[in-house]
Amino acid sequence: MKVVHPYLRVLWLVKFGYNLLKLIAVTMHSLLLYSILKNSIFCFQGVLGVGAAMDAGRLEHQVASVERGIAFLKQEHLAMLTELQLEITHLKRRCQELSCELDSRFPDRNTAEEEAELAVRCTVAERLLEDQHCVMVTAQKELRAGRARASALVGSIVEDEHRFLDELKHRSHKITLLSRELQRQNITTTTLCHELHAARFKLSQQRHRTEPGAEGQQEAENTQGGDDGESSDWFLSPPTPPSAPEARQRRRLSLREERVRACVPQERVTSPQSPLPMPDPALFLVPLRYRLLRLNQPIRTQDDDGLEDEWEDIEDCMVHRRVDMGAGEGETAL
Structure with a gap:
């Protein structure tokens, strides 16, 4: 059932009220104008009483x-009232026609039910x-x-970022220090290897020089013993070959010299300039754990048959793969 038609009546009633208010306003305006004219006449009559010397004909003309x-205004007022009455009559007739039309179209229409339905709809809408x-x-x-959680998360992320940057700077500084220390150790190792090579070279030259003198002295003693007629198995026996530990030690020393010569460039050995860091310092660095292990081990003599080469120990410890500089937490291990 449509609920649009009852509003037509309300619309016509509103229009009627508006026209009625307009009529009242016009009436009030006319009355106000009439009172103003009346007051002006009274004032004019007072002026006439005061100015009796003025021309009587002129005053009569003005009156x-x-x-x-005033007569014209009364006629206008009566015409406007007549029009308003006709308009009111027309509106009433139109309202009656609309009411009859609504009643004829909707004979079973109930205003109370419609109002209740509208009230229910209003309640539901509210x-x-x-x-x-x-x-x-x-x-x-x-x-x-x-938003509060997002701001807190952003704050925590910013704090973590600052802390991470500080830690990164700290570790970068520590890495720089360790790199410098490693470079100094490489330089020291290279210098020591060069000095060791030079010392062993000098020692080998001294040994080569002293061996001919020892042989000549031994021949002189053998000759002197033959002249004197003294015979001894020790003098007549050939020189004893070097013992097995000494030969093994010499082989190890020669092998170590070859490794040092292979690792150290030739220009670093022969050049008088300051040596530069080596490309692969892992062959010359001993891990901290290996150093502590060697300090805890008992000292061995060169005559011990179980002596092992340091380079072989370093290779067994896989130093060429990873060198532990004793780096703790936050340090870099090469």
């Missing part, structure tokens, strides 16, 4: 013009608006909480 104006308002308030609270 006649004022009376004609409840829906209240629910939407509650949902909006809840969403705003959740949005504020989410």
Whole structure:
């Protein structure tokens, strides 16, 4: 059932009320104008009483013009009232026609039921608006909480970033210091290897020089013993070959010299300039654990058959793969 038609009556009633108010306003305006004219006439009559010397004909002419104006205003007022009455009558007739039309179209229409239905719809709409308002308030609270969590998360991320940057700077500084220390150790190792090579070269030259003198001295002693007629198995026996530990030690020393010569460039050995860091310092660095292990081990003599080469120990410890500089937490291990 449509609920649009009852509003037509309300619309016509509103229009009727508006026209009625307009009529009242015009009436009040006419009355106000009439009172103003009347007051002006009274004032004019007072002026006439005061100025008795003025021309009587002129005053009569002015009075006649004022009376004609009042009569004209009365006629206009009566015409406007007549039009308003006709308009009111027309509106009433139109309202009656609309009411009859509505009654004829909707004979079973009940205004109370329509009003009740409209009231129910209004109530439902109000409840829906209240629910939407509650949902909006809840969403705003959740949005504020989410913004607070987001701001806290951003703050924590910024703090973590600053802490990470500080730690990165600290570690970079420590890596730089360790790199410098490693470079100094490489330089020291290269210098020591060069000195060791030079010392062993000098020692080998001294040995080559002293061996011919020892052989000549031994021949002189053998000759002197033959002249004197002294015979001894020790003098007549050939020189004893070097013992097995000494031969093994010499082989190890020669092998070590070859390794040192292979690792150290020739220009670093022969050049008088300051040596540069080696490309692969892992062959010359001993890990901290290996150094501590060697300090804890008992000292061995060169005559011990179980003596092992340091380079072989370093290779067994896989030093060429990873060198532990004793780096703790936050340090870099090469």
